[in-house]
Amino acid sequence: MANGATVGEVQRSVPGRFIAFIVRWTTATNHKDIGTLYLCTALLNLFIGGTLALCIRAELFVPGLQFVEPNFFNTLTTMHGLVMLFGFIMPVAVGFANWLIPMMIGAPDMALPRLNNMSFWLLPTATILLISTLFMDGGAPNFGWTMYAPLSTTYGPPSTDYMIFAVHMLGISSIMGSINIITTIATMRAPGMTWMKLPVFVWTWLVTAFLLIGIMPVLAGAVTMMLFDRNFGTAFFDAAGGGDPLLFQHIFWFFGHPEVYVLALPAFGIVSQIIPTFSRKPLFGYRTMVMATVLIGFLSYIVWAHHMFTSGMPYGAQLYFMLATMLIAVPTGMKVFNWITTMFRGSISFETPMLFAIAFVFMFTFAGCTGVMLAVAPADFQYHDSYFVVAHFHYVLVNGLTFAFLGGAYYWYPKFWGRMYSERLGRWHFWLSAVSVNVLFFPQHFLGLAGMPRRIPDYALQFVDFNFISSLGAFVFGFSQLIFVYNLITSRRRGEPASDRVWEGAQGLEWTLSSPPPHHSFQTPPKVD
Amino acid sequence: MSEPTPTDKYYIPASSHWPILCCIALLTFFVGIGRWLHDLPSGPWVWLCGIALLVVVLFGWFGNVISENLSGAYNEQVGRSFRSGMKLLILSEVVFFAGFFGGYFFIRLWGIPMLGGEVHPITSVMLWPDFSAEWPLLTNPDNDRFLGATNLGSPWGVPLANTLLLLTSSVTLTYAHRAMAAGHSGTLKAGLFITILLGATFLGLQAHEYIDDYERNNLTLNAGIYGSVFYLLTGFHGFHVLVGVVMISTMLGRALKGHFSRPGDHFALEGVAWYWHFVDVVWLLLFLFVYWL
Amino acid sequence: MVGLIRFLGAGLLGACVLFSPALAAADINMPRGVTPVSQDIYGLHMYVIWIVVGIMAVVYGVIIFSLVRHRKSKGAVADTFSQNNLLEIVWTVVPLIIITAIAVPSIRVLIEMDDYDAADLTVKITGHQWKWQYEYLDHGVGFFSLLTTPMAEVVGVEEKDEWYLLEVDEPLVLPTNRKVRFVVTSNDVIHSWWVPELGIKRDAVPGYIYEAWARIQEPGTYRGQCAELCGVNHGFMPIVVKAVAPAEFDQWIAARANAAPPVTSDRDWNLSTAMTRGAALYDQHCGACHKFDGSGMPPTFPSLRDSSITTSADVNRHIDVVMNGVPNTAMPNFAPQLDDEELAAIITYERNAWEHDTGDLVLPSQIQARRQ
Ligand code: HEA
Ligand code: HEA
């Protein structure tokens, strides 16, 4: 055991292919194995969360109650939010981090491989605990992913306690993952790989990991207080005992806002890798890119209460949070402009990853602009908790980040598996997704402006048309993702063998390795100059 | 974080079954508490199974690391990784407590004055006309549902003694650490032993104070926000002291087996020392803001 | 690439065709509203929209230009520049200027919204699961306001009414051209009182009071909905505000204030009238939690079919639960909300519906006696 035995040895020593398979994946310490585990889990959760979303959209297809009861509808919304955020979009980012960071910095593996295994396996364990609440007496949590007290404390179903523990485990998982990533970047860089030579993706993950360490413990604290209020008679969120329900919101959003940049930054990183490759031009403004990343990370800590404009904060606080929030547009804008200038006067080609990256820039800019509208405190009194907000964050999360991650998946697929995906299917996937996702979420802006609140199972008649269109888009978008999965699975066998560099314009250490790369990426550190 | 130094060889551990067992242990542990909270008969037993498995995992995992270390498999790069990991772990703990302190200040500086009508009178006038803001809060807005504490102990009794205990223990631990670096294994053992004693005394006094508060002062978890905040902060701190004592005891056990005989840096002891100092600093803040001011 | 552009064009065209009927039929923008604040918000909203449209035009313009002109398939050769300090300073400073331009008018509106003084009239709004309670503090008038859309419309048995889900038994009546101050709180969880046309969305936080104000400029009926997830029937607690001329309002409120309190009498009280009234009242007030067939949603909302309380010989225990509620649970106290006859009817109904058939007839005077 002591000296770097490889996975192959374990396989031989355990009889039975099935057991060998289980043992191999449950005990994996290799960064690529763990990265694969993360990516597969994320994909699975996308489908679980997506199925929940399709149930939501099915219920909202036409007014009236058709398929689900109001209570179960609230459960669907809550589980959809939680599964998508904690089960899909965070793991997908960590999966890429595991695969790529060692290859990009010229290391053989992550710094703390056993910890890495644990942070992965906590994820399915916690997800199973979370999803099991659906089958418990009294139903699953039904108070939204924001779990505001006192709806979640005094009035929550019994399964809430299990959700709290699941959140604890997810928190531990993220913290350990972040510790590992920071440590890897800090101690495992190949000689000559100075800070300002790190690929932007690595930089974004460094900042993300610090963000995670700075917020996950706070979330753990918040749900712990919830647990105490529910079971041990404390009064944190109860005015009768001197507490305050808004305390929960403040603590939650102190976590919740940086959380959205935790999701966004790795996606920015991926786009910053893809665009130069297919523009055949170095990334414009590397220094600004790094600086903007750090700045976004910092600013995201001090804007949380823009989710609480209507909650009764004093005027001065509203003013401050409005201004601070709008400030984030500046570093984010730097990034957008840098991407555009990278494309400008390049030699652009339109392979599937690039299509997704371009769509990301388009739709993320749009989503950011609705974000700035939300940040205008007086106007947020009309937008808040309406479908306008739902539209805003799906534009960032789905049209934006999910597209970036899909682009990343196509971009590195040949590198990871040594085979090209089918470009034809990739394009079908892209165009179907790009059109349907807008049909899905664009009308929701109108719904929100016209006054439709979020988290309702049934709606008044003036909202009929747009809900119908939106649901239509949802099913087409869901279907398009099946093309993606089909492409991934079939190309693994039938795809053409990929060359080492794969893309003509690709730069970076990962492309100097073979496709697929060796089990331990860089046994001896490469020389970087 | 410094620039990387060239190493021609990395250490890569083999696959390991400890992490997944640890996950299963945590799951069992949490499911156990959950069932316990809902008064299901199996709860405490499931919980105990979780704890037992966790203990096995900790022994196995750390044992594995220690034997790798003793066999000389680690190099300087591994040492740096461990140190970086420990620092970040402590950072996350700092944030954990910072969250609680943030909540505490919010309640004191905003929630309570609001309820008492000091910020903006309307809440107090219309909803809690009999309530007046004070800290520590003995009379709650609704004293029927949350019966406040009758009186509070002085910070200059047990809390002050505890402060002195912890401060001294930090000194003795540093002393032990220095002794190890210099290769004085006898002093090392003595230093660790005294530190453990001090930590254990702290825990004893703290338990005594809790019992006192519950029985004489009616300072309970149900005593409204003061009780809530008090037990949340001191309780989690006490738990960290307990973990620290267990870790230092492990170090003492290893020292007795002769593990730290080779002079020089030993990450385990160093990490534990950092952790202990962190727990100490948290206590100072607690003493300042929860007991005193 | 030409193929791609064609595809994109076709998609866009398709989307337009898809949208056009909807665009004509439904409102797609924020209502301008009928208060100074709502109109200022609307102005701000349009102002910011035009700014971001401008930003998007520039951003998209440059991207599309590069995509068209600098395509590899057209033989574009990549440049190598990767740094330009002047450019980067410009695109840091320009957004800063833009956000200042957004911030300044926003601050003005924010200050305007924050002014709760010198009101002509104060209304206390209390959120309950799942109804609103209104109290005119200056007149001693108060009532609850509940959804009236029948269940048959919700489940699709009946045709949906024009104001499906937006109709209540008693709207909040307000005078036009007077400054009305709202003090908003909640009895259980957080709700949010949102009427888009008044430009008000104010969270109702239990144990705390936060304020809002409106000066309605036009008579009319304005509708809104609870905007903070508050449990099962969050989607079913609408708000209807009826704004009337001040004179009409004064008349209305005087009539309400002087209305004689209902007299409790057991005359004409028999099992069948009590059951009919009880069934309707039960559906309206209790059905949300305990379900129309009394099965509830255990364990949080107990089944009343199998409850010992609803069938035990001790009627008073049953009466007390309904009148006083169960503290620290969702079960509200109905004593302040329903009169003696209504409570008697509901309790009688519960004791005889769902094969309970206890034959108990609860008298209004029994209820009156239990009111301390
Ligand atoms: C990855 C996720 C992500 C990202 C990146 C963002 C980005 C932003 N978000 Fe969003 N947001 C969410 C996810 C995200 N958000 C979620 C999930 C919620 C709802 C949570 C819930 O309630 O359930 C939410 C809700 C939310 C609210 C609360 C709404 C409400 O409930 O009332 C607000 C309010 O300020 C807001 C603002 C912003 C802003 C200003 C940005 C900015 O960072 C955007 C910056 C980007 C740009 C502006 C575009 C590019 C810039 C330029 C081209 C430069 C020029 C531009 C200008 C000068 C304007 N968001
Ligand atoms: C990354 C995050 C993420 C992603 C990807 C999505 C994706 C989608 N979301 Fe959601 N959403 C959130 C995060 C996300 N969402 C959050 C945080 C909330 C707030 C929750 C709250 O209010 O608390 C929310 C809320 C939310 C609402 C509002 C609910 C309400 O307020 O009541 C709606 C309604 O339309 C919605 C819809 C959708 C749809 C249609 C998709 C689609 O993109 C999904 C597309 C579908 C698939 C990709 C799956 C494909 C599946 C099949 C084709 C079926 C095959 C099935 C099997 C193989 C089993 N989401």
Ligand code: CUA
């Ligand atoms: Cu009341 Cu939502």
Ligand SMILES: [Cu+2]
């Ligand atoms: Cu935010």
